[in-house]
Amino acid sequence: MDSLLKQLKRTTNGWSQNVLILMMTLALVISILLPLGELLWRAVTDTDGSFIGLAHFVQYFTTPALVASLWNSIQVSTATTLIAVTLGFGFAYALERSNIRGKWFFRAIALLPLFAPSMLHGLSLIYLFGNQGLLSTGLFGLLPEFRIPLYGPVGIIMAEVLYTFPQAFLMMSIALSSSDFRLYEAADTLGASKWRTFLTVTVPSVKFGLIGAIFVCFVLTFTDFGAPKVVGGQFNVLATDLYKQVIGQQNMQMGSAVGVLLLIPAVISFVVDRVFQRKQSGWISAKSTPYRIARNKSRDTLFYMLCLTISAVILGIILVAIYGSLVNVWPYDLSISFAHYKGFFEGAGPFTNSLLIAFGSAAIGTFLTFIFAYLIEKTRGYPALRQAGYFLSMLPMALPGLVLGLIYVFFFNNPNQPLHSLYGTIWILILCNIVHFYSVSFLTMTSSLKKLDSEFEAASESMNVPWYKTLFRVTVPLSLPAILEVFIYYFINSMVTVSAIIFLYAPDLKPAAVAIVSMEDSGDIAPAAAMSTLIIIANLLLRTGVMWVSRKWRRKTEGYLKRQDD
Numbered sequence: 001m002d003s004l005l006k007q008l009k010r011t012t013n014g015w016s017q018n019v020l021i022l023m024m025t026l027a028l029v030i031s032i033l034l035p036l037g038e039l040l041w042r043a044v045t046d047t048d049g050s051f052i053g054l055a056h057f058v059q060y061f062t063t064p065a066l067v068a069s070l071w072n073s074i075q076v077s078t079a080t081t082l083i084a085v086t087l088g089f090g091f092a093y094a095l096e097r098s099n100i101r102g103k104w105f106f107r108a109i110a111l112l113p114l115f116a117p118s119m120l121h122g123l124s125l126i127y128l129f130g131n132q133g134l135l136s137t138g139l140f141g142l143l144p145e146f147r148i149p150l151y152g153p154v155g156i157i158m159a160e161v162l163y164t165f166p167q168a169f170l171m172m173s174i175a176l177s178s179s180d181f182r183l184y185e186a187a188d189t190l191g192a193s194k195w196r197t198f199l200t201v202t203v204p205s206v207k208f209g210l211i212g213a214i215f216v217c218f219v220l221t222f223t224d225f226g227a228p229k230v231v232g233g234q235f236n237v238l239a240t241d242l243y244k245q246v247i248g249q250q251n252m253q254m255g256s257a258v259g260v261l262l263l264i265p266a267v268i269s270f271v272v273d274r275v276f277q278r279k280q281s282g283w284i285s286a287k288s289t290p291y292r293i294a295r296n297k298s299r300d301t302l303f304y305m306l307c308l309t310i311s312a313v314i315l316g317i318i319l320v321a322i323y324g325s326l327v328n329v330w331p332y333d334l335s336i337s338f339a340h341y342k343g344f345f346e347g348a349g350p351f352t353n354s355l356l357i358a359f360g361s362a363a364i365g366t367f368l369t370f371i372f373a374y375l376i377e378k379t380r381g382y383p384a385l386r387q388a389g390y391f392l393s394m395l396p397m398a399l400p401g402l403v404l405g406l407i408y409v410f411f412f413n414n415p416n417q418p419l420h421s422l423y424g425t426i427w428i429l430i431l432c433n434i435v436h437f438y439s440v441s442f443l444t445m446t447s448s449l450k451k452l453d454s455e456f457e458a459a460s461e462s463m464n465v466p467w468y469k470t471l472f473r474v475t476v477p478l479s480l481p482a483i484l485e486v487f488i489y490y491f492i493n494s495m496v497t498v499s500a501i502i503f504l505y506a507p508d509l510k511p512a513a514v515a516i517v518s519m520e521d522s523g524d525i526a527p528a529a530a531m532s533t534l535i536i537i538a539n540l541l542l543r544t545g546v547m548w549v550s551r552k553w554r555r556k557t558e559g560y561l562k563r564q565d566d
Helices: 002-043 055-061 064-096 103-115 118-129 153-177 181-189 194-205 207-223 226-231 238-248 252-283 297-326 350-378 383-398 401-412 426-436 438-450 455-462 467-478 480-496 512-521 525-565
Strands: 327-329 333-336
Touching: 002 252, 002 350, 002 383, 002 401, 002 426, 055 064, 055 252, 064 103, 064 153, 064 207, 064 238, 064 252, 064 297, 103 153, 103 297, 103 480, 103 525, 118 153, 118 226, 118 297, 118 512, 118 525, 153 207, 153 226, 153 297, 181 194, 194 207, 207 238, 207 252, 207 401, 226 238, 226 512, 238 252, 238 401, 252 383, 252 401, 297 327, 297 525, 350 383, 350 426, 350 438, 350 467, 350 480, 350 512, 350 525, 383 438, 401 426, 426 438, 426 480, 438 480, 467 480, 480 512, 480 525, 512 525
Parallel strands: none
Antiparallel strands: 327 333
16 A cells, blocks of 8 residues: 555646646747747748748848948947947956956956846936037036037947947856966977967857857947937837837838848857857866966956956946936036936836836746756756746747737737736746746756755655655755745846837836937936936845845855865
């Protein structure tokens, strides 16, 4: 009888896991594949649903203004990538290969733009270089004027460099920190010069990270909507074209064609990243030794000045927007006032909406991501289905926010669609955010779960302990730091995103990031800066709290984790 009960428990365990894997995979199909199929179908059909092939693309490429937008996007993205990756590499090299002081401070400042919506960079540039800007007027007549053609490619590139710099810095920092010092010792023994060592050792060792940073910065710029909307002026790019086609002209078919064009560089970047991730693992072995930094005062002084300059620019951009939000009437009454913040906390306004959406996206997204990552990584049933689930989990990484928002309009805004009731509610915004930021969260979870010994699951199975008890009593506590990281990742990105939800919000559910776009459109720069400031404060406060909790918890579990690493 006991053996029969044990067998029944094992069968139930396996059955419940397989059902959950099937349900989660089906959910990914419904939330990713089917909407994507709707986009591709609309791109090759007319308004009546009749197949017309590539007619929309032919129309696009025979319209000079639209072709100019595509070329503008390529030019701006290329220039931004060159500048951002160069600065990111230099900043990362300074922190990883020198003995400068205050590395923690410089690293924190470099990541600060991640906590702000991309529109804030454009708003700050307006305060600096606009018609009544601080620098364009020479501090209102105290100094010589310094004017630039802000509204157009120059302004977009400046704003996008600020937007993409943290990503370039992070990727290059990781690549540089993973170098094998034995190669440098060999180069030194052979008498290679510093420059030759840099070209023959450093560059090859970071080439995968460098190429990845190039693709990431290019795609982020190519698909960004916020900066071109604020400082683009009459300089059209592909992202603003999509917005005009869908919102301005209600031309959904042409909008779908533009969406496919936006999808192409993102898909290429995704494929290249997957290929390089597989190749990169061979560079570091168990015999590798960490890089040892030699003393060099002149080098450290040079790198310190570089980091100080870049940090001053980033911090200055953020502080200018905060200052602009506190000024009563720019530039006529520079007295400090909180007038532009009034009303943001009254009732269900945009800021409150964003907090609800961000917390909902973070809580639900973290739970679902962890469960599915556990099912993919720690179970043995349905290997083909788990591989399909892993592939689908990577797919959102290739979907730009604007494209994701557009395909959700096509898929959910259909009265014949069983899930049509989600459209126009807060749930469609939460779902969009979860899918948009799912891939990175999933990878974070799977990386954390791989560090845990599979003996936990084997022991619980042999003792007939239900898998969900092992999950919540053992796996969750040991994975809490990663869970908190995913939670904060969902929250911060849900607060700052605008492209993914610009097509989906209802009038009474306008998020703060979308409200910033509306305010800037109507010339309310100061309230837009105030809303951006509130988003930064909320993100920083939550990030600080999560870091404190994570550190406390790591101290409790560091003994086990060290044994696993050993």
